[in-house]
Amino acid sequence: MFFALSKLVWFVFSPVNLAILLAALAALLSFTRLARPARWLGAAALLALVLMAFSPLPRIVIRPLEDRFPQQDAAKGPVAGIIVLGGPIGVARGDVVLTSAGARITKAIELARQHPQAKLVFTGGSANLISPVTKTEADGARLLFTGLGLPPERLLFEDRSRNTVENAILTRRLVDPKPGERWLLVTSAWHMPRSMGVFRKAGFAVEAFPVDYLSEGEPDDFIRPYMRAPRGLTIADDGFKEWVGLLAYWLAGYTDALLPKP
Template structure:
Protein backbone atom coordinates (compact mmCIF):
# COMPACT_ATOMS: atom_id res chain seq x y z
CA UNK A 1 0.00 0.00 0.00
CA UNK A 2 2.85 2.41 0.83
CA UNK A 3 4.32 1.87 -2.64
CA UNK A 4 1.04 2.68 -4.40
CA UNK A 5 0.32 5.71 -2.23
CA UNK A 6 3.84 7.07 -2.70
CA UNK A 7 3.50 6.93 -6.47
CA UNK A 8 0.06 8.54 -6.54
CA UNK A 9 0.84 11.24 -3.99
CA UNK A 10 4.12 12.17 -5.61
CA UNK A 11 2.50 12.54 -9.03
CA UNK A 12 0.29 15.25 -7.52
CA UNK A 13 2.86 16.82 -5.18
CA UNK A 14 5.80 16.87 -7.57
CA UNK A 15 6.55 20.62 -7.77
CA UNK A 16 6.95 20.55 -11.54
CA UNK A 17 3.75 18.56 -12.08
CA UNK A 18 1.88 20.71 -9.58
CA UNK A 19 2.97 23.97 -11.20
CA UNK A 20 1.95 22.72 -14.65
CA UNK A 21 -1.41 21.42 -13.41
CA UNK A 22 -2.12 24.69 -11.60
CA UNK A 23 -1.16 26.64 -14.70
CA UNK A 24 -3.56 24.61 -16.82
CA UNK A 25 -6.29 24.96 -14.21
CA UNK A 26 -5.84 28.73 -14.11
CA UNK A 27 -6.12 28.90 -17.90
CA UNK A 28 -9.49 27.14 -17.73
CA UNK A 29 -10.70 29.39 -14.91
CA UNK A 30 -9.73 32.47 -16.93
CA UNK A 31 -12.86 31.95 -19.05
CA UNK A 32 -15.18 31.87 -16.06
CA UNK A 33 -16.31 34.34 -13.42
CA UNK A 34 -13.21 33.32 -11.45
CA UNK A 35 -10.88 35.02 -13.92
CA UNK A 36 -9.35 37.32 -11.32
CA UNK A 37 -8.16 34.57 -8.90
CA UNK A 38 -7.18 32.50 -11.95
CA UNK A 39 -4.63 35.17 -12.91
CA UNK A 40 -3.03 34.90 -9.46
CA UNK A 41 -2.92 31.11 -9.62
CA UNK A 42 -1.35 31.31 -13.07
CA UNK A 43 1.20 33.88 -11.92
CA UNK A 44 2.20 31.76 -8.91
CA UNK A 45 2.59 28.59 -10.98
CA UNK A 46 4.61 30.39 -13.68
CA UNK A 47 6.86 31.99 -11.05
CA UNK A 48 7.49 28.61 -9.45
CA UNK A 49 8.45 27.09 -12.81
CA UNK A 50 10.80 29.99 -13.62
CA UNK A 51 12.51 29.72 -10.23
CA UNK A 52 13.01 25.97 -10.59
CA UNK A 53 14.14 26.25 -14.21
CA UNK A 54 16.51 29.21 -14.14
CA UNK A 55 17.51 30.04 -10.56
CA UNK A 56 20.01 28.23 -8.28
CA UNK A 57 17.04 26.77 -6.35
CA UNK A 58 17.48 23.27 -7.79
CA UNK A 59 21.10 22.98 -6.66
CA UNK A 60 20.36 24.61 -3.30
CA UNK A 61 17.85 21.83 -2.71
CA UNK A 62 20.10 18.96 -3.72
CA UNK A 63 23.48 20.15 -2.43
CA UNK A 64 22.89 19.27 1.28
CA UNK A 65 21.82 15.76 0.27
CA UNK A 66 24.94 15.24 -1.81
CA UNK A 67 27.20 16.72 0.89
CA UNK A 68 25.89 14.35 3.59
CA UNK A 69 28.14 11.38 2.81
CA UNK A 70 31.69 12.03 1.53
CA UNK A 71 33.24 10.09 -1.30
CA UNK A 72 35.85 7.49 -0.34
CA UNK A 73 38.86 5.87 -1.93
CA UNK A 74 37.61 3.18 -4.31
CA UNK A 75 40.81 1.17 -3.85
CA UNK A 76 40.49 0.73 -0.09
CA UNK A 77 40.18 -2.97 0.72
CA UNK A 78 38.99 -5.51 1.68
CA UNK A 79 35.48 -5.44 0.23
CA UNK A 80 33.08 -8.34 0.74
CA UNK A 81 30.44 -7.11 -1.63
CA UNK A 82 28.97 -4.16 -3.50
CA UNK A 83 25.24 -3.39 -3.44
CA UNK A 84 24.05 -1.34 -6.42
CA UNK A 85 20.60 0.25 -6.29
CA UNK A 86 18.41 0.32 -9.38
CA UNK A 87 17.04 3.31 -11.21
CA UNK A 88 19.65 3.62 -13.93
CA UNK A 89 19.22 0.68 -16.27
CA UNK A 90 16.62 -1.21 -18.25
CA UNK A 91 15.97 -3.15 -21.42
CA UNK A 92 14.45 -1.89 -24.67
CA UNK A 93 14.24 -3.85 -27.93
CA UNK A 94 16.34 -6.55 -26.38
CA UNK A 95 19.27 -4.28 -25.56
CA UNK A 96 20.55 -2.42 -22.50
CA UNK A 97 19.47 1.18 -21.96
CA UNK A 98 20.80 3.52 -19.28
CA UNK A 99 19.61 6.94 -18.17
CA UNK A 100 21.16 9.97 -16.47
CA UNK A 101 21.92 7.85 -13.38
CA UNK A 102 24.28 5.59 -15.33
CA UNK A 103 27.16 6.37 -12.93
CA UNK A 104 25.65 3.83 -10.54
CA UNK A 105 26.35 1.11 -13.08
CA UNK A 106 29.74 2.30 -14.36
CA UNK A 107 31.06 2.76 -10.82
CA UNK A 108 29.85 -0.72 -9.89
CA UNK A 109 31.88 -2.19 -12.75
CA UNK A 110 34.93 -0.13 -11.72
CA UNK A 111 34.65 -1.33 -8.12
CA UNK A 112 34.14 -4.92 -9.26
CA UNK A 113 37.40 -4.80 -11.19
CA UNK A 114 39.27 -3.17 -8.32
CA UNK A 115 38.01 -5.84 -5.91
CA UNK A 116 37.81 -9.09 -7.91
CA UNK A 117 36.80 -11.13 -4.84
CA UNK A 118 33.75 -8.99 -4.06
CA UNK A 119 30.22 -10.07 -4.87
CA UNK A 120 28.02 -7.65 -6.83
CA UNK A 121 24.39 -7.35 -5.72
CA UNK A 122 22.00 -5.43 -7.95
CA UNK A 123 18.68 -4.46 -6.33
CA UNK A 124 15.95 -3.36 -8.69
CA UNK A 125 12.72 -4.76 -10.06
CA UNK A 126 10.03 -2.61 -11.68
CA UNK A 127 9.32 0.72 -10.01
CA UNK A 128 6.46 1.75 -12.29
CA UNK A 129 2.98 1.65 -10.80
CA UNK A 130 1.23 0.61 -14.03
CA UNK A 131 4.04 -1.16 -15.88
CA UNK A 132 3.11 -4.32 -17.79
CA UNK A 133 6.68 -5.06 -18.83
CA UNK A 134 7.92 -8.61 -18.41
CA UNK A 135 11.54 -7.51 -18.01
CA UNK A 136 12.96 -5.77 -14.95
CA UNK A 137 15.87 -3.48 -14.15
CA UNK A 138 17.71 -6.57 -12.94
CA UNK A 139 17.48 -8.00 -16.46
CA UNK A 140 19.13 -4.88 -17.83
CA UNK A 141 21.81 -4.99 -15.14
CA UNK A 142 22.56 -8.61 -15.96
CA UNK A 143 23.01 -7.81 -19.65
CA UNK A 144 25.22 -4.83 -18.84
CA UNK A 145 27.44 -6.47 -16.22
CA UNK A 146 28.00 -9.65 -18.19
CA UNK A 147 28.48 -7.68 -21.41
CA UNK A 148 31.25 -5.71 -19.71
CA UNK A 149 33.01 -8.89 -18.69
CA UNK A 150 32.00 -9.48 -15.07
CA UNK A 151 31.95 -13.12 -13.99
CA UNK A 152 28.29 -14.27 -13.68
CA UNK A 153 29.29 -16.31 -10.62
CA UNK A 154 29.88 -13.04 -8.73
CA UNK A 155 26.53 -11.51 -9.61
CA UNK A 156 23.39 -11.60 -7.43
CA UNK A 157 20.14 -10.02 -8.61
CA UNK A 158 17.04 -8.90 -6.76
CA UNK A 159 14.34 -8.45 -9.41
CA UNK A 160 11.42 -7.98 -7.01
CA UNK A 161 12.11 -4.75 -5.10
CA UNK A 162 10.16 -1.65 -6.15
CA UNK A 163 11.49 1.04 -3.81
CA UNK A 164 14.42 1.82 -1.54
CA UNK A 165 13.01 0.00 1.48
CA UNK A 166 12.45 -3.17 -0.51
CA UNK A 167 15.95 -2.81 -1.98
CA UNK A 168 17.39 -3.04 1.53
CA UNK A 169 15.13 -5.79 2.86
CA UNK A 170 15.42 -8.07 -0.16
CA UNK A 171 19.17 -7.53 -0.58
CA UNK A 172 19.75 -8.49 3.04
CA UNK A 173 17.76 -11.69 2.59
CA UNK A 174 19.75 -12.59 -0.50
CA UNK A 175 23.25 -12.22 0.96
CA UNK A 176 22.73 -12.67 4.73
CA UNK A 177 25.64 -10.37 5.67
CA UNK A 178 27.87 -11.51 8.54
CA UNK A 179 29.52 -9.38 11.26
CA UNK A 180 32.90 -8.09 10.14
CA UNK A 181 32.06 -8.12 6.45
CA UNK A 182 32.46 -4.92 4.47
CA UNK A 183 29.69 -4.05 2.05
CA UNK A 184 29.64 -0.91 -0.11
CA UNK A 185 26.37 0.74 -1.10
CA UNK A 186 26.41 2.42 -4.51
CA UNK A 187 23.68 4.92 -5.32
CA UNK A 188 23.33 8.57 -6.25
CA UNK A 189 24.72 11.06 -3.75
CA UNK A 190 21.36 12.79 -3.35
CA UNK A 191 19.70 9.44 -2.61
CA UNK A 192 22.33 8.19 -0.18
CA UNK A 193 20.92 9.62 3.12
CA UNK A 194 17.56 7.89 2.68
CA UNK A 195 19.19 4.69 1.39
CA UNK A 196 21.62 4.45 4.30
CA UNK A 197 18.83 5.04 6.80
CA UNK A 198 16.76 2.24 5.28
CA UNK A 199 19.66 -0.24 5.15
CA UNK A 200 20.49 0.49 8.79
CA UNK A 201 16.88 -0.10 9.78
CA UNK A 202 16.89 -3.37 7.81
CA UNK A 203 19.95 -4.56 9.75
CA UNK A 204 22.28 -4.47 6.75
CA UNK A 205 25.48 -2.62 7.67
CA UNK A 206 26.78 -0.90 4.53
CA UNK A 207 29.27 1.87 3.78
CA UNK A 208 28.15 4.75 1.61
CA UNK A 209 29.80 5.01 -1.80
CA UNK A 210 27.93 7.92 -3.41
CA UNK A 211 28.09 8.61 -7.14
CA UNK A 212 26.14 10.53 -9.77
CA UNK A 213 26.41 14.06 -8.35
CA UNK A 214 24.38 16.93 -9.77
CA UNK A 215 26.15 19.65 -7.78
CA UNK A 216 29.83 20.51 -8.18
CA UNK A 217 30.51 20.87 -4.45
CA UNK A 218 31.80 24.39 -5.04
CA UNK A 219 30.47 27.81 -4.02
CA UNK A 220 29.16 28.43 -7.53
CA UNK A 221 26.36 25.94 -6.86
CA UNK A 222 24.57 28.65 -4.87
CA UNK A 223 24.66 31.24 -7.67
CA UNK A 224 24.65 29.05 -10.76
CA UNK A 225 21.86 29.69 -13.26
CA UNK A 226 20.96 26.89 -15.65
CA UNK A 227 20.86 27.57 -19.37
CA UNK A 228 18.81 24.41 -19.96
CA UNK A 229 15.47 24.50 -18.19
CA UNK A 230 14.67 20.76 -18.50
CA UNK A 231 17.84 19.77 -16.60
CA UNK A 232 17.17 22.27 -13.81
CA UNK A 233 13.54 21.17 -13.51
CA UNK A 234 14.65 17.54 -13.22
CA UNK A 235 17.12 18.38 -10.45
CA UNK A 236 14.53 20.44 -8.57
CA UNK A 237 12.03 17.62 -8.82
CA UNK A 238 14.58 15.09 -7.54
CA UNK A 239 15.58 17.37 -4.67
CA UNK A 240 12.01 17.95 -3.52
CA UNK A 241 11.23 14.25 -3.83
CA UNK A 242 14.18 13.23 -1.66
CA UNK A 243 13.35 15.68 1.11
CA UNK A 244 9.72 14.54 1.09
CA UNK A 245 10.91 10.92 0.95
CA UNK A 246 13.08 11.40 4.04
CA UNK A 247 10.09 12.68 5.99
CA UNK A 248 7.75 9.98 4.66
CA UNK A 249 10.19 7.15 5.42
CA UNK A 250 10.77 8.46 8.94
CA UNK A 251 7.02 8.71 9.61
CA UNK A 252 6.50 5.21 8.18
CA UNK A 253 9.19 3.83 10.47
CA UNK A 254 11.45 2.76 7.60
CA UNK A 255 14.37 4.76 9.06
CA UNK A 256 15.39 5.72 12.58
CA UNK A 257 16.59 9.22 11.68
CA UNK A 258 15.04 12.07 9.73
CA UNK A 259 18.33 12.90 7.99
CA UNK A 260 20.70 9.92 8.32
CA UNK A 261 24.37 10.82 8.34
CA UNK A 262 27.78 9.14 8.61
Protein backbone atom coordinates in the same frame (compact mmCIF):
# COMPACT_ATOMS: atom_id res chain seq x y z
CA MET B 1 -0.16 0.01 -0.28
CA PHE B 2 2.68 2.42 0.58
CA PHE B 3 4.25 1.88 -2.86
CA ALA B 4 1.06 2.62 -4.83
CA LEU B 5 0.12 5.57 -2.64
CA SER B 6 3.58 7.12 -2.94
CA LYS B 7 3.43 6.91 -6.74
CA LEU B 8 -0.03 8.46 -6.97
CA VAL B 9 0.65 11.23 -4.45
CA TRP B 10 3.95 12.19 -6.05
CA PHE B 11 2.38 12.33 -9.51
CA VAL B 12 0.18 15.16 -8.27
CA PHE B 13 2.51 16.85 -5.80
CA SER B 14 5.75 16.69 -7.75
CA PRO B 15 6.62 20.43 -7.87
CA VAL B 16 6.91 20.45 -11.66
CA ASN B 17 3.67 18.52 -12.19
CA LEU B 18 1.89 20.60 -9.56
CA ALA B 19 2.98 23.89 -11.15
CA ILE B 20 1.77 22.70 -14.57
CA LEU B 21 -1.55 21.49 -13.14
CA LEU B 22 -2.07 24.80 -11.32
CA ALA B 23 -1.27 26.72 -14.50
CA ALA B 24 -3.82 24.62 -16.39
CA LEU B 25 -6.40 25.22 -13.64
CA ALA B 26 -5.70 28.95 -13.79
CA ALA B 27 -6.27 28.91 -17.54
CA LEU B 28 -9.65 27.21 -17.09
CA LEU B 29 -10.72 29.54 -14.26
CA SER B 30 -9.81 32.62 -16.32
CA PHE B 31 -13.08 32.09 -18.24
CA THR B 32 -15.16 32.22 -15.06
CA ARG B 33 -15.97 34.85 -12.45
CA LEU B 34 -12.80 33.73 -10.68
CA ALA B 35 -10.67 35.23 -13.44
CA ARG B 36 -8.87 37.66 -11.14
CA PRO B 37 -7.58 35.09 -8.60
CA ALA B 38 -6.90 32.76 -11.55
CA ARG B 39 -4.42 35.28 -12.95
CA TRP B 40 -2.57 35.34 -9.62
CA LEU B 41 -2.58 31.54 -9.50
CA GLY B 42 -1.26 31.33 -13.04
CA ALA B 43 1.45 33.89 -12.32
CA ALA B 44 2.55 31.98 -9.21
CA ALA B 45 2.68 28.69 -11.14
CA LEU B 46 4.70 30.30 -13.95
CA LEU B 47 7.11 31.87 -11.45
CA ALA B 48 7.64 28.50 -9.75
CA LEU B 49 8.42 26.87 -13.10
CA VAL B 50 10.87 29.62 -14.03
CA LEU B 51 12.66 29.34 -10.68
CA MET B 52 12.97 25.57 -10.98
CA ALA B 53 14.01 25.72 -14.63
CA PHE B 54 16.63 28.47 -14.62
CA SER B 55 17.57 29.67 -11.10
CA PRO B 56 20.09 27.99 -8.74
CA LEU B 57 17.15 26.71 -6.65
CA PRO B 58 17.52 23.05 -7.73
CA ARG B 59 21.16 22.98 -6.62
CA ILE B 60 20.28 24.74 -3.36
CA VAL B 61 17.72 22.01 -2.68
CA ILE B 62 19.91 19.05 -3.64
CA ARG B 63 23.34 20.19 -2.40
CA PRO B 64 22.76 19.39 1.35
CA LEU B 65 21.72 15.86 0.42
CA GLU B 66 24.82 15.32 -1.70
CA ASP B 67 27.11 16.75 1.00
CA ARG B 68 25.68 14.49 3.73
CA PHE B 69 27.72 11.33 3.03
CA PRO B 70 31.25 11.78 1.64
CA GLN B 71 32.58 9.12 -0.70
CA GLN B 72 34.60 6.47 1.15
CA ASP B 73 38.09 5.24 0.31
CA ALA B 74 37.31 1.99 -1.47
CA ALA B 75 40.93 0.83 -1.24
CA LYS B 76 41.23 1.01 2.55
CA GLY B 77 40.43 -2.66 3.03
CA PRO B 78 38.93 -5.82 1.54
CA VAL B 79 35.36 -5.59 0.26
CA ALA B 80 32.89 -8.47 0.52
CA GLY B 81 30.41 -6.97 -1.89
CA ILE B 82 29.26 -3.98 -3.90
CA ILE B 83 25.54 -3.18 -3.92
CA VAL B 84 24.08 -1.07 -6.72
CA LEU B 85 20.61 0.38 -6.20
CA GLY B 86 18.13 0.30 -9.08
CA GLY B 87 17.29 3.32 -11.19
CA PRO B 88 20.15 3.64 -13.66
CA ILE B 89 19.35 0.89 -16.15
CA GLY B 90 16.61 -0.87 -18.08
CA VAL B 91 15.88 -2.91 -21.18
CA ALA B 92 14.28 -1.66 -24.40
CA ARG B 93 13.99 -3.64 -27.64
CA GLY B 94 16.19 -6.32 -26.17
CA ASP B 95 19.10 -3.99 -25.44
CA VAL B 96 20.49 -2.18 -22.40
CA VAL B 97 19.33 1.38 -21.71
CA LEU B 98 21.20 3.60 -19.24
CA THR B 99 19.42 6.53 -17.58
CA SER B 100 20.93 9.79 -16.38
CA ALA B 101 21.97 7.91 -13.20
CA GLY B 102 24.23 5.60 -15.22
CA ALA B 103 27.22 6.59 -13.06
CA ARG B 104 25.92 4.09 -10.51
CA ILE B 105 26.63 1.31 -12.98
CA THR B 106 29.98 2.56 -14.26
CA LYS B 107 31.30 3.16 -10.74
CA ALA B 108 30.11 -0.26 -9.57
CA ILE B 109 32.00 -1.92 -12.44
CA GLU B 110 35.09 0.13 -11.59
CA LEU B 111 34.87 -0.98 -7.95
CA ALA B 112 34.32 -4.59 -9.01
CA ARG B 113 37.54 -4.50 -11.01
CA GLN B 114 39.36 -2.88 -8.09
CA HIS B 115 38.14 -5.65 -5.76
CA PRO B 116 38.06 -8.84 -7.85
CA GLN B 117 37.06 -10.98 -4.88
CA ALA B 118 33.92 -8.94 -4.11
CA LYS B 119 30.40 -9.91 -5.09
CA LEU B 120 28.58 -7.46 -7.35
CA VAL B 121 24.92 -7.16 -6.37
CA PHE B 122 22.28 -5.28 -8.34
CA THR B 123 18.93 -4.66 -6.65
CA GLY B 124 16.00 -3.38 -8.69
CA GLY B 125 12.76 -4.78 -10.02
CA SER B 126 10.18 -2.55 -11.67
CA ALA B 127 8.63 0.62 -10.24
CA ASN B 128 5.95 0.68 -12.92
CA LEU B 129 2.54 1.06 -11.32
CA ILE B 130 0.34 0.60 -14.38
CA SER B 131 1.93 -1.44 -17.18
CA PRO B 132 2.60 -5.18 -16.75
CA VAL B 133 6.20 -5.99 -15.90
CA THR B 134 8.02 -7.78 -18.71
CA LYS B 135 11.60 -6.73 -18.03
CA THR B 136 13.11 -5.54 -14.76
CA GLU B 137 16.07 -3.29 -14.06
CA ALA B 138 17.92 -6.38 -12.87
CA ASP B 139 17.45 -7.86 -16.36
CA GLY B 140 19.24 -4.86 -17.81
CA ALA B 141 22.05 -5.15 -15.28
CA ARG B 142 22.42 -8.85 -16.06
CA LEU B 143 22.73 -8.11 -19.78
CA LEU B 144 25.34 -5.43 -19.20
CA PHE B 145 27.46 -7.17 -16.57
CA THR B 146 27.64 -10.45 -18.45
CA GLY B 147 28.20 -8.64 -21.74
CA LEU B 148 31.23 -6.91 -20.21
CA GLY B 149 32.67 -10.26 -19.23
CA LEU B 150 32.19 -10.17 -15.45
CA PRO B 151 32.29 -13.73 -14.06
CA PRO B 152 28.74 -15.01 -13.44
CA GLU B 153 29.74 -16.49 -10.08
CA ARG B 154 30.43 -12.97 -8.79
CA LEU B 155 27.03 -11.60 -9.78
CA LEU B 156 23.83 -11.51 -7.76
CA PHE B 157 20.55 -9.97 -8.91
CA GLU B 158 17.55 -9.03 -6.82
CA ASP B 159 14.64 -8.38 -9.18
CA ARG B 160 11.53 -8.00 -6.97
CA SER B 161 12.09 -4.68 -5.18
CA ARG B 162 10.06 -1.62 -6.21
CA ASN B 163 11.48 1.02 -3.87
CA THR B 164 14.39 1.68 -1.52
CA VAL B 165 12.78 -0.10 1.43
CA GLU B 166 12.41 -3.29 -0.58
CA ASN B 167 15.95 -2.84 -1.97
CA ALA B 168 17.34 -3.03 1.56
CA ILE B 169 15.16 -5.83 2.93
CA LEU B 170 15.37 -8.14 -0.09
CA THR B 171 19.09 -7.55 -0.64
CA ARG B 172 19.88 -8.40 2.97
CA ARG B 173 17.97 -11.66 2.60
CA LEU B 174 19.77 -12.40 -0.66
CA VAL B 175 23.37 -11.86 0.47
CA ASP B 176 23.06 -12.75 4.19
CA PRO B 177 25.94 -10.47 5.29
CA LYS B 178 28.26 -11.74 8.01
CA PRO B 179 29.56 -9.64 10.94
CA GLY B 180 32.72 -7.77 10.04
CA GLU B 181 32.16 -7.92 6.29
CA ARG B 182 32.55 -4.71 4.31
CA TRP B 183 29.76 -3.91 1.85
CA LEU B 184 29.76 -0.79 -0.31
CA LEU B 185 26.45 0.83 -1.22
CA VAL B 186 26.48 2.62 -4.57
CA THR B 187 23.69 5.05 -5.41
CA SER B 188 23.20 8.68 -6.43
CA ALA B 189 24.62 11.10 -3.86
CA TRP B 190 21.28 12.88 -3.39
CA HIS B 191 19.61 9.50 -2.68
CA MET B 192 22.27 8.31 -0.24
CA PRO B 193 20.89 9.70 3.08
CA ARG B 194 17.56 7.92 2.66
CA SER B 195 19.27 4.76 1.39
CA MET B 196 21.64 4.60 4.36
CA GLY B 197 18.78 5.13 6.78
CA VAL B 198 16.77 2.32 5.21
CA PHE B 199 19.66 -0.15 5.12
CA ARG B 200 20.51 0.60 8.75
CA LYS B 201 16.88 0.06 9.73
CA ALA B 202 16.95 -3.27 7.88
CA GLY B 203 19.98 -4.33 9.92
CA PHE B 204 22.42 -4.24 7.02
CA ALA B 205 25.63 -2.34 7.81
CA VAL B 206 26.88 -0.80 4.56
CA GLU B 207 29.37 1.94 3.67
CA ALA B 208 28.17 4.86 1.59
CA PHE B 209 29.76 5.23 -1.82
CA PRO B 210 27.81 8.09 -3.43
CA VAL B 211 28.11 8.86 -7.15
CA ASP B 212 26.10 10.69 -9.82
CA TYR B 213 26.50 14.16 -8.30
CA LEU B 214 24.16 16.88 -9.60
CA SER B 215 25.99 19.76 -7.88
CA GLU B 216 29.64 20.70 -8.26
CA GLY B 217 30.35 21.11 -4.56
CA GLU B 218 31.62 24.64 -5.20
CA PRO B 219 30.40 28.01 -3.83
CA ASP B 220 28.93 29.00 -7.19
CA ASP B 221 26.38 26.18 -6.86
CA PHE B 222 24.27 28.72 -5.00
CA ILE B 223 24.41 31.45 -7.66
CA ARG B 224 24.94 29.77 -11.04
CA PRO B 225 21.76 29.54 -13.15
CA TYR B 226 20.79 26.72 -15.49
CA MET B 227 20.99 27.31 -19.21
CA ARG B 228 18.56 24.53 -20.16
CA ALA B 229 15.12 24.31 -18.59
CA PRO B 230 14.78 20.48 -18.69
CA ARG B 231 17.97 20.07 -16.66
CA GLY B 232 16.86 22.43 -13.90
CA LEU B 233 13.35 20.99 -13.77
CA THR B 234 14.65 17.42 -13.50
CA ILE B 235 17.07 18.24 -10.68
CA ALA B 236 14.41 20.25 -8.84
CA ASP B 237 12.02 17.32 -9.06
CA ASP B 238 14.65 14.86 -7.80
CA GLY B 239 15.66 17.15 -4.95
CA PHE B 240 12.18 17.95 -3.68
CA LYS B 241 11.13 14.33 -4.06
CA GLU B 242 14.06 13.18 -1.93
CA TRP B 243 13.27 15.60 0.90
CA VAL B 244 9.63 14.49 0.85
CA GLY B 245 10.78 10.86 0.71
CA LEU B 246 12.98 11.33 3.78
CA LEU B 247 10.05 12.70 5.74
CA ALA B 248 7.63 10.01 4.52
CA TYR B 249 10.04 7.16 5.25
CA TRP B 250 10.81 8.53 8.72
CA LEU B 251 7.12 8.90 9.57
CA ALA B 252 6.47 5.37 8.27
CA GLY B 253 9.34 4.00 10.39
CA TYR B 254 11.42 2.90 7.39
CA THR B 255 14.53 4.94 8.29
CA ASP B 256 16.51 5.30 11.49
CA ALA B 257 16.44 9.13 11.43
CA LEU B 258 14.74 12.01 9.64
CA LEU B 259 18.07 12.93 8.02
CA PRO B 260 20.53 10.05 8.49
CA LYS B 261 24.16 11.04 8.97
CA PRO B 262 27.54 9.30 8.73
